[in-house]
Amino acid sequence: MELAITQPADFHVHLRQEALCELVTPHVLKGGFSTAYVMPNLKPPITSTRQALAYKATLEKIEPNVKFLMTLYLSPELTPDEIRKAKKAGIIGVKSYPRGVTTNSDGGIESYEAYYPVFEAMQDVDMVLNLHGEVPSDATNNIHILNAEPSFLPHLHKLHKTFPRLRIVLEHATTRAAVEAIKACGDTVACTITVHHLALTVDDWAGQSWNYCKPVAKYPDDRKALREVIKEGHPRFFLGSDSAPHPPHQKSNSTPSCGCAAGIYTSPILLPLTAHILESFDALDKLEGYVSTFGRAFYQQPADGSKIRLKQMVNGVSVPEDGYSLRDETVVPFWAGKRINWIISE
Amino acid sequence: MELAITQPADFHVHLRQEALCELVTPHVLKGGFSTAYVMPNLKPPITSTRQALAYKATLEKIEPNVKFLMTLYLSPELTPDEIRKAKKAGIIGVKSYPRGVTTNSDGGIESYEAYYPVFEAMQDVDMVLNLHGEVPSDATNNIHILNAEPSFLPHLHKLHKTFPRLRIVLEHATTRAAVEAIKACGDTVACTITVHHLALTVDDWAGQSWNYCKPVAKYPDDRKALREVIKEGHPRFFLGSDSAPHPPHQKSNSTPSCGCAAGIYTSPILLPLTAHILESFDALDKLEGYVSTFGRAFYQQPADGSKIRLKQMVNGVSVPEDGYSLRDETVVPFWAGKRINWIISE
Numbered sequence: 001m002e003l004a005i006t007q008p009a010d011f012h013v014h015l016r017q018e019a020l021c022e023l024v025t026p027h028v029l030k031g032g033f034s035t036a037y038v039m040p041n042l043k044p045p046i047t048s049t050r051q052a053l054a055y056k057a058t059l060e061k062i063e064p065n066v067k068f069l070m071t072l073y074l075s076p077e078l079t080p081d082e083i084r085k086a087k088k089a090g091i092i093g094v095k096s097y098p099r100g101v102t103t104n105s106d107g108g109i110e111s112y113e114a115y116y117p118v119f120e121a122m123q124d125v126d127m128v129l130n131l132h133g134e135v136p137s138d139a140t141n142n143i144h145i146l147n148a149e150p151s152f153l154p155h156l157h158k159l160h161k162t163f164p165r166l167r168i169v170l171e172h173a174t175t176r177a178a179v180e181a182i183k184a185c186g187d188t189v190a191c192t193i194t195v196h197h198l199a200l201t202v203d204d205w206a207g208q209s210w211n212y213c214k215p216v217a218k219y220p221d222d223r224k225a226l227r228e229v230i231k232e233g234h235p236r237f238f239l240g241s242d243s244a245p246h247p248p249h250q251k252s253n254s255t256p257s258c259g260c261a262a263g264i265y266t267s268p269i270l271l272p273l274t275a276h277i278l279e280s281f282d283a284l285d286k287l288e289g290y291v292s293t294f295g296r297a298f299y300q301q302p303a304d305g306s307k308i309r310l311k312q313m314v315n316g317v318s319v320p321e322d323g324y325s326l327r328d329e330t331v332v333p334f335w336a337g338k339r340i341n342w343i344i345s346e
Numbered sequence: 347m348e349l350a351i352t353q354p355a356d357f358h359v360h361l362r363q364e365a366l367c368e369l370v371t372p373h374v375l376k377g378g379f380s381t382a383y384v385m386p387n388l389k390p391p392i393t394s395t396r397q398a399l400a401y402k403a404t405l406e407k408i409e410p411n412v413k414f415l416m417t418l419y420l421s422p423e424l425t426p427d428e429i430r431k432a433k434k435a436g437i438i439g440v441k442s443y444p445r446g447v448t449t450n451s452d453g454g455i456e457s458y459e460a461y462y463p464v465f466e467a468m469q470d471v472d473m474v475l476n477l478h479g480e481v482p483s484d485a486t487n488n489i490h491i492l493n494a495e496p497s498f499l500p501h502l503h504k505l506h507k508t509f510p511r512l513r514i515v516l517e518h519a520t521t522r523a524a525v526e527a528i529k530a531c532g533d534t535v536a537c538t539i540t541v542h543h544l545a546l547t548v549d550d551w552a553g554q555s556w557n558y559c560k561p562v563a564k565y566p567d568d569r570k571a572l573r574e575v576i577k578e579g580h581p582r583f584f585l586g587s588d589s590a591p592h593p594p595h596q597k598s599n600s601t602p603s604c605g606c607a608a609g610i611y612t613s614p615i616l617l618p619l620t621a622h623i624l625e626s627f628d629a630l631d632k633l634e635g636y637v638s639t640f641g642r643a644f645y646q647q648p649a650d651g652s653k654i655r656l657k658q659m660v661n662g663v664s665v666p667e668d669g670y671s672l673r674d675e676t677v678v679p680f681w682a683g684k685r686i687n688w689i690i691s692e
Contacts (some may be wrong), residue, residue, distance in 0.1 A: 044533040072603075095611065137549050148389075203490050203491050205552070206558055207558035207605060208602075209599040210601075210602040211552035219492070223485075223669075248601075252599045253555040256554075256678060256680070256682040321602070322584040332601070336602040337601075
């Protein structure tokens with residue numbers, strides 16, 4: 001069996017810096033994607049048009065055959081003037097990270113009200129607001145990593161109500177509550193779903209730090225809700241891989257004092273893996289909408305008309321357990337050591 | 347400040363076999379405990395009086411200064427006759443493991459009805475039934491490691507109703523639901539609570555496999571319920587450490603295909619750590635009841651009248667990051683690399 005898919009676009013990817021960036025950026029294309037919506041959580045974060053354009057030039061030098069869509073990191077430095085400047089420079093969106101929730105988000109936001117002038121400008125010029133939709137853990141109020149996303153949803157509703165024309169994307173949704181919240185919003189609000197959240201539940205990252213990411217994979221019923229909305233072919237739910245490379249020593253727990261970075265890396269196997277996972281819950285017929293047309297429509301990024309082809313493999317192909325290396329950098333992908341039933345055939 | 351505590355008893359500990367057993371058995375005494383209620387999940391499991399007595403002799407040879415209270419592993423091999431024989435031989439209890447839920451529990455039970463003749467005999471001769479209170483994960487029915495314990499509680503209530511005189515201990519309770527369930531039962535039903543479940547929540551084992559155990563630590567509100575029942579000094583809630591040694595390579599996630607064994611090891615630091623944790627939530631005045639008198643009363647194991655003393659250390663003492671070794675075996679305890687504010691002074 002073969003599939004022909006309109007050029008896919010990954011609407012949420014982390015491409016990092018320096019040697020790690022050189023290693024992982026070509027993996028976007030290797031994984032079947034020629035459009036990448038690039039997250040701004042670098043060190044220091046991308047908070048200006050100037051930085052974003054410099055980063056884009058770096059990425060294009062590493063991989064000229066991918067279209068990089070750039071974002072800014074929401075921070076107090078960001079002004080309405082900078083938003084207008086960014087729009088003119090072709091920057092697509094602004095990413096908001098709640099403080100301390102994920103990699104390099106220490107400078108993230110605490111209250112949205114302070115950013116209302118920025119959001120007003122974004123709404124005017126039609127830029128996209130990308131939300132990492134989790135509140136920080138707070139044991140006193142019983143907020144923890146499993147209810148951090150549902151606890152964020154009132155903020156989403158308030159933003160949507162205040163800025164009804166602002167295009168908002170709730171990133172990497174993981175819960176039934178989030179799916180229902182997005183459905184209840186108007187057409188300006190969409191949602192990315194990662195492929196790993198279509199595969200995992202809490203049982204899979206318990207005692208397995210390589211499956212640990214933020215937001216964490218939730219309960220089986222939440223995964224069911226994510227799968228259902230993909231099977232439904234709802235056009236406001238599409239792929240953002242949240243592919244997030246970390247060196248192996250940051251993903252393993254060699255000692256009790258050696259914590260683990262949150263993040264699952266899928267870029268180099270993304271399209272075949274997505275076909276494999278969608279097939280596992282009988283949603284292969286929704287692949288094109290999920291990985292390509294729905295996201296492209298929301299982001300107003302039409303495809304060039306060309307297709308990418310996938311071929312089914314009887315016994316599958318193995319994902320390398322040792323991962324991929326360049327100089328001193330190594331990344332080991334999700335699904336390492338397991339088999340995928342699809343390959344990119346052209 | 348000094349504390350004098352009636353000789354503590356650990357009513358749930360794993361002492362393993364062979365070299366690992368030689369390494370960890372003396373740690374019971376090192377951790378301040380001279381009585382240990384020993385779990386039967388060996389390879390093969392302890393299913394007969396003969397095996398239990400042989401295991402007891404092995405443990406006594408390794409550490410003559412600890413009183414070992416022995417248990418049998420509930421399995422189809424166990425008969426009412428064997429129960430009566432075990433009782434005469436001084437064996438205290440029978441441990442039930444739901445199939446596949448924890449270390450070496452593949453032979454665990456699926457349905458309790460088949461064991462009613464055994465429970466009847468246990469009730470007659472006054473042996474204790476120790477329950478690992480979790481049902482296996484089942485994605486189809488949204489059963490996962492975080493609701494596995496609440497989902498088990500109807501089984502507990504049914505057993506208690508059917509065998510009201512049978513002494514039952516729900517082991518290592520982790521949820522508010524379990525605390526309420528135990529309180530609602532009669533005086534024949536008690537509950538062990540580990541010290542690590544008084545310290546951890548789900549956020550602490552996310553991405554940190556060394557803090558991964560079964561049952562997993564739950565939400566902050568659940569930890570609060572455990573702490574509250576200790577502060578209340580409820581006599582049917584007492585310490586069973588569930589101290590469970592595993593070699594470091596089984597606790598770390600060096601590669602994505604290298605899973606992690608469930609278990610947290612606390613034996614060598616148990617009494618000082620317990621004082622430290624109880625002090626952290628203002629329950630130090632409940633230490634003696636929790637680690638000694640409540641469990642001894644339920645198990646009818648009176649103390650010999652001697653006391654153990656703990657001394658407060660201004661700057662604390664560090665728990666060794668490298669753990670403890672004997673020949674080829676190494677175990678790294680919980681709290682490794684952190685400080686504990688109490689030491690055993692005599």
